[in-house]
Amino acid sequence: MNQTANAALHRITIVGGGAGGLELAVRLGKKLGRRKRAEITLVDASRTHLWKPLLHQVAAGTLDTHSDELEYLALARNYHFNFRLGRMDGLDRAAKLIQLEPIYDENGEEILPRQSIPYDTLVLALGSQTNDFNTPGVHEHSIMLDSPEAAERFHTRLINSCIRAQAKPRTAGQDRFTVTIIGGGATGVELSAELHMTAKIITSYGLTNFDPEKDLKIVIVDAGPRILQALPERLSSAVRDELQELDIEVHTNERVTEVTHEGVRMASGKFIPSSIVVWAAGIKIADFMKELGGLETNRINQLVVHRTMQTTRDSSIFAIGDCAACPMEDGKSTVPPRAQSAHQMANTLSKSLVRMLQGKSLLEFHYRDHGSLVSLGNYSTVGSLMGAIAKGSVFIEGSIAKWMYWWLHKNHQITVNGWFRTWLQTWSEAINWVRNPRIKLH
Missing domain, CATH: 3.50.50.60 (FAD/NAD(P)-binding domain)
Structure with a gap:
């Protein structure tokens, strides 16, 4: 042209x-x-x-x-x-x-x-992008998962911290390495479960002195009355139950007033000592x-x-x-x-x-809510379907929800790259899953 x-x-x-x-x-x-x-x-x-x-x-x-x-x-x-x-x-x-x-x-x-x-x-x-609500210390002392670069930066700090814990002898009364996630939306909840899974897997790669149960603490803080506020309450409750089984702390009705190098301070007076803070509360x-x-x-x-x-x-x-x-x-x-x-x-x-x-009129947009899915890594996936199967919403969990979560990503790949390229990429992902470590170690 x-x-x-x-x-x-x-x-x-x-x-x-x-x-x-x-x-x-x-x-x-x-x-x-x-x-x-x-x-x-x-x-x-x-x-x-x-x-x-x-x-x-x-x-x-x-x-x-x-x-x-x-x-x-x-x-x-x-x-x-x-x-x-x-x-x-x-x-x-x-x-x-x-x-x-x-x-x-x-x-x-x-x-x-x-x-x-x-x-x-x-x-x-x-x-x-993530909304910091003008909270002091957020930009200086937390990571916002707005981009692949930020996610990679968080991962590097996480791996370095695990290696550091492996090299140090454990002492009585030693504080656990704490990751505090501000925001109980889908990003914060899904990250917490993935981190728990990563910590368990990493011990199988030679970090035998790193005990995820004793050395890692994961905390979610949200200003609202419950996590996943945009989703149905039944879905929110199911996810919280899963997180509690994983020993992930959840603090609701807690507004963060400051993030420091040492941790997170709330309006209630609570202070959570934190090694890494992830800010995932709200958007702008x-x-x-x-x-x-x-x-x-x-x-x-x-x-x-x-x-x-x-x-x-x-x-x-x-x-x-x-x-x-x-x-x-x-x-x-x-x-x-x-x-x-x-x-x-x-x-x-x-x-x-x-x-x-073509000289024709523009179409008006009609939004259709197809429901929501929240993945908790390999542990569980829960969600709700709306309008597709029955009037109202249908609660789903387990294998069906896992496959539907996987399909959301595949549907995006198909839209962008077509059926054939997505089919090839899916096979490549399967090969890499067998060939590569379960988690990225660098």
């Missing part, structure tokens, strides 16, 4: 290569890019894609990022879209341009200068999104959109996924920031943009 031909094509620029943005780019690449009916460009600050719900497994070492990451440049070639590396930091609506920060290497040398990318239609799919959108280009945003910087996913102040700009405050059909609430929401929005918007180029 030459530049002259490109200039005549409608330019659809998608910012953010997460679950929603990448799926949208692939769908539009197949429908429009391949047929030269539009120029599709995906922009992301990373060079690879990792499904965000897997970050807790990366942190625990039960998933090697290199085996599951997808290369944006390779996907762009295979599915007929362009990929531009960069982090968005500005928007010129009048000129229809987005601005990207310059990129530097680890030595401070410039890789890419500041860039401007034009668009006719802009889709913002920038996802979310990046601060630069607040009133970006004069667009309407809410209190957590989400872009306010109509049910067509168009922003309220610019019909040529759309938003999907966590960064979009999209009204539900009742008009009283907004679509929850979940992976299934991003997947459904990408599917609807891909059809809408094709219709738009």
Whole structure:
């Protein structure tokens, strides 16, 4: 495709290569890019894609990022879209341009200068980040699992701590190595179970002086009355029972007021000495999104959109996924920031943009809650299905829930990479499971 031909094509620029943005780019690449009916460009600050719900497994070492990451440049070639590396930091609506920060290497040398990318239609799919609620000490003394890099950093500290415990002789009254997880949502709960499993496995690799029952303590702290508040109470209670069986401490109705080098302080006066603190409490959108280009945003910087996913102040700009405050059909609430929401929005918007180029009206988004699943590693998986089998919700657990959790990830891979490549990748995962250690040890 030459530049002259490109200039005549409608330019659809998608910012953010997460679950929603990448799926949208692939769908539009197949429908429009391949047929030269539009120029599709995906922009992301990373060079690879990792499904965000897997970050807790990366942190625990039960998933090697290199085996599951997808290369944006390779996907762009295979599915007929362009990929531009960069982090968005500005928007010129009048000129229809987005601005990207310059990129530097680890030595401070410039890789890419500041860039401007034009668009006719802009889709913002920038996802979310952990909300620290302006709590003192969070950025200095905790790890936020927002990215593969943060998850890898946590894993390195965990392995180093286990090796350190192995090298030191155990003494009477010695405090246990404590991992405190702030936030009892899905990320915090799933991470706690994966960590417990990792600690048990690591002793089989020569760390015989490290006793997970005596040397490791895992604590979850949440400000709400129960963990997994967004999920049905029966599901929340079932998960808490499982965690208690694993000797994982759960503190609810405890608001964190400060994180220090020594640990976590709560409003109630409690103090939990902590070796590693993970902050996984709440979400917000990046601060630069607040009133970006004069667009309407809410209190957590989400872009306010109509049910067509168009922003309220610019019909040529759309938003999907966590960064979009999209009204539900009742008009009283907004679509929850979940992976299934991003997947459904990408599917609807891909059809809408094709219709738009055909001169047809845009589709309105209808969110369908298919239920929730929470994985506790190899110990258990519990969840609820909604609307698929019966009216209301159906509680599931055990093997059925495990397979459905596995299928959610596979469904994302199929959407992005197709059936055949996903089939090959699944076989590769099976081979690696036999060939490699059960957990990543470095």
